[in-house]
Amino acid sequence: MTATEGSPERKRGKDKKDWEPRIVGFLCKWCSYAGADLAGTSRLQYPPNIRIVRVPCSGRVNPLFVLKCLVNGIDGVLVSGCHIGDCHYSEGNFYARRRFVILKRLLEYLGIDPRRFQMSWISASEGDKWARVVKELVEEIKQAGPNTEFRKGI
């Protein structure tokens, strides 16, 4: 990825050599987003492949959002919320967990590499965990290769 490439479309796995995974993270604003902020405040380094979409709660994330990302050719999607039991809204991440366990299975059934969709629970005090999760995620998606399974046909 270079700065001269302005448009995202140009980077979508056309050239296998330069391919870098593109990952979207849906982060709840109370825990995981704040954890990612802490990673920044602590100057922890991690690969720049992830783009964060801020949501109020992991339970806000509609499975359609995840599917839409994959359809659009995003290589990996992460949904991250508060630790189970610590949800700011008491139960939101319970809903998220149930919903996305099913979605993950469904994706696998559809022939999507299950590594492309992941969940994590990261608290506002776990900047290091955030950096680690991103590193691992990028590695896994690199192994999984470019997302061609579920891309919009031309």
Added chain:
Amino acid sequence: MKIGVFVCHCGTNIAATVDVERVSQEAAKEPRVKFSTTYRYMCSDPGQNLIKEAVKKHHLDRIVIASCSPSLHEKTFRKCAEKAGVNPYLMEMANIREHCSWVHQDRVEATAKAIELIRLALAKVSRNKPLEYLYIPIEKKVLIIGGGIAGIQSAIDIAFANYPAVILEREPSIGGRMARFDKTFPTLDCAACILTPKMVTVSQSKHVTMHTYSEIEGVKGHVGDFTVTIRKKARSVDINKCTGCGACYNKCPVRVPSEFDMGLGKRTAIYIPFPQAVPNVPVIDRQNCLWFTKQKCGICKKICPFEAIDYDMQDEIIEEKFGAIIVASGFTQFNHAVYGEYGYGKYKDAITGLHFERMANSSGPTGGKIIRPSDGKEARDVVFIQCVGSRDEQKGLSYCSRLCCMYTAKHALLLKEHNKDAQAYVFYIDIRAAGKNYEEFVKKVQDEYGAVYLRGRVSRIFEKSGKLIVRGADTLSGAQIEIKADLVVLATGLVAQPDAPGLARMLHIPYDRNNLFTEAHPKLAPVETITSGVFLTGACQSPKDIPDTVATASAASVKALGLMVQDRLQREPLVAKVDAKTCSGCFACIQACSFTAIEEEEIEDKRLKKKRLIAKVLEGVCTGCGNCTAVCRMSAIDLEGFSNRQIMEEIEAL
């Protein structure tokens, strides 16, 4: 649509890793972007002025700020937008500091990412809708659940500010645990001497209403407008007629163990729990009263000169509205019957600290004598065992109850003061005396009152020839210890009230695995809960001694008063909204909502020409979590500020 992009250098925090000028140039090329610039510190006054002037000059109607995390400056820039004449909710932030410049070192990569993050924010802001702040009215009355020292202090503080407070107490009198104490550490003030004046203040205040012998049945509503159902249990004595003369309980023939005296003394069936009770109105214990059990006696009714006794009194259910609720429901003692080594709670002479308090109290059941409950003889050798329940993950509690070290030291001192020949032995794990003058107090008890402190645990207590043999280890000397004790006092830990989870569910506040209520933030919001308008004080949140309880009570009162003084409450309008046209009335959202913020509403469907039910969001209750949106099959319910279209637009921009 004319969007302005403002890229912040944040000194060198962003500019060192991100080529801000290039970012700004790239942003300017994006569709709908009318203006783009950079500035050293966008959050500073000159930075904000720059935004305001650019809005005016270029007629901008939407703003993207590329700077730090929205957690930090979203409010700042919303206000700035508002001042610039742009709806505050037509502003979005791109986090190019915490999520970009600080976590990457490669300037090229970081710059590319920053551009994309701005593109994301641009996509979102293009779908933003102007939103207006929500305002909710406030019922200017505070409910205080619990009439112990925490509740009493809260009521006094609120009354002092001339706002009405209502104390709800399930016992016949306010006073709580503190009323049972003899002396208080570390100053040895007599508990009654410092508590009863406060009780009287409360009872005489024109701003405080007391519902004693009452229980909370239900809570509905939200901050500013709670509707609380209260069961006023039948006292069988008319509180308005009774003068507290005491004729009834002086003549009552029944004698049962007194709960207030921990069963060490007796009370009558019609009784006041303790002489300084507030209100000083007796209550009839219907389980033991001869009139209710055998339809006999009736002496109290005959003797009462004011005809205050009413055997036919029924429980009364009332509903009252409140703007804020302070939870001061307190604690109870750990049940030491789980410990076989301490005799499963079956030894009469192995008592708890609270029993000891009652005995040490000169107006208590023993007249201030420390006796053996089994035979009434004065106790000489007394063994105190600390950490009974506390710091024991296997059978008890994982936490430290915080005050047992101190009250045990106090007991050891009181023992010596009540009986010069007595000897105190204290088994402890650690001495935790962190508090003003606490360490000095423990030292005094050891040095001046001759209390023998033994570091170690007790392995067994058993009875032998009328004494309790306490076997334990002194780990400091490595010796096995055996003490022939007259009395064993167990420093039982503090635990949540058994019905705490029920109360928490009623109030929609979380509680931890110990059933203690959870504060909104352990450091920065220790008396608030995540349910706005509900505050915590005292030991219902975590074990607390009296100074800490009083401090949190005043803190909670200030928080509640902060609401009371407002004419109306301003709320962020980031709440769920229902599209009446597409809502099919399946009400999956109602099930998904943890806050009962969604109701059924009947509407007149003009197309179908009939009435039908759809979902309706109570804006004052909705917390904006968005869980309802993800379960809606029709996408009829959406979350302002994080709408489906906004998020989809962000995804499309990637």
